[in-house]
Amino acid sequence: MSARAAILGCSGPVLTRAEARFFASSDPWGFILFARNVETPAQVRALVRDLRGAVGREAPVLIDQEGGRVARLTPPHWTGWDNAESFLARFAGPRERVAAMRLRYHVIGTELALLGIDVNCAPMVDIARPETHVAIRQRLYGAAPDAVATLGRAVADGLAAGGVLPVLKHVPGHGRTPLDSHLSLPVVDAPRDLLEAEDFAPFRALADLPLGMTAHIVYAALDAERPATTSPAVLAAIRADIGFRGALMSDDLSMGALSGTLDARAAAAIAAGCDLALHCNGDADEMRAVMGAAPRLAGAALARTDAALAARAALQPVPIDVPAALQQIDDLARGVPVA
Known part of the structure; x- marks a missing residue:
């Protein structure tokens, strides 16, 4: 039997008995961790083990570990980073920036994998304006x-x-709005041809990635009423115009951009074409509402989530010396080429 079409958080650093029973009965596809779930490496490894044990399989465990203002893992146990904007400003040219970003995320990926975390919510290819x-x-x-x-x-x-x-993330682009969708619903009025030429372009170039996350933003040229997460028209454009082939999850359903009950939000996201409903805050009542609306994965959604699991199985990690990688990044910032 397939898992249910949802990714859920939990309330703290230790899985409670009530949460374990709920996850066992509701069977979400995966889990997501936040700072409230993180204390030490040993504790995180135990939590990841217990989350997977609750559902009886190697469920994906996600995190938002971009570095900077969005970092759930912080010093002293894990490497600290500047925001991407500040980090990239350290490097003189495009080759140095590309090399530095690859090294940065190789380090981040290595630190996550050591904890059993196997999905990171990055890259973020919204266009800065x-x-x-x-x-x-x-x-x-x-x-x-x-x-x-x-x-x-x-x-x-x-x-x-x-x-x-x-x-x-955040498909099909978060850069054209001065609003924060955590708090309110942004509306983008740009014409469709401009969106396709500019905002959609980086997503189109990365449309082969196994997982994607929608934006809680209204794109008036595609759907003047509903944000991308709950809009069949926008999600159809993500598939047809952007060409994204991977499994598509909503952004966090508890964010302020969305309205209605949590079960209605989850149902609308799934009906619009999201494969997975993402709920992050670990609130038990909200999670029950989301899971009441999340179906068992089937059809194209099951095929796409199975393809993501196959991509996970096919990963071939490359060992990295973290201190040496950090020195390479510093060298790149000083104009020293990396071999």
Whole structure:
């Protein structure tokens, strides 16, 4: 029997008995960790083991470990990083930036894999613009679609080298709004031809990645009423115009951009074409509502999630000396080429 079409969080650093029973009965496809779930490497490994034990399989375990303002793993146990915007500003040219980003995410992937975490919610290939909300802009790779796509590929390759699957986000692009979708619903009024030429371009270049995450944003040229996550028209464009072939998860359903009950949000996301409903905050009542609306994976959604699991199984991690990699990054920033 297939898992249910959802990814869930949990409440703290230790899986409670009630959570274990709930996960065993509801059977989500995967789990996601946040800072509230993280204390020490041994504790995280135990939590990952217990989450998988609850569902009786090697369920994917996700995290948002971009570095900078979005980092669930922090020093002293894990490497600390600047926001992407500040990090990339250290390097003189595109070759140095690409090499540095690949190294950065090879280190991040290696640190995640040592904990049993096998999916990271990156790369983030939204296009930076003057109006982009600061909470998003600091995390972005630049304003030129081709350069952003190249850096996004470096992120994905670095994670894979570390033994971790990437998640392409936020499809089809978060850069044109001054609002934070964690708090309110942004609306993008750009015409479709401009969206396709600019915003969609990096996602199109990375459409082969195994997993993607939608944006809680209204794109008026595609659907004036519903955000991408719950819009059949936008999700059809992600498949047809962007060509994304992987399993598509919603962004967090508890975010302020969405309205309605959690079961209605989950049902709308699945009905629109999301393969997986993502719920992050670990609230038991909200999780029950989401799982009440999440069907067993079937058809194309099952095929896409199975393909993601196959991509996970096919990963061939490349060992990396973390201190040496960090020195290489510093060398690149000083203009010393990396062999």
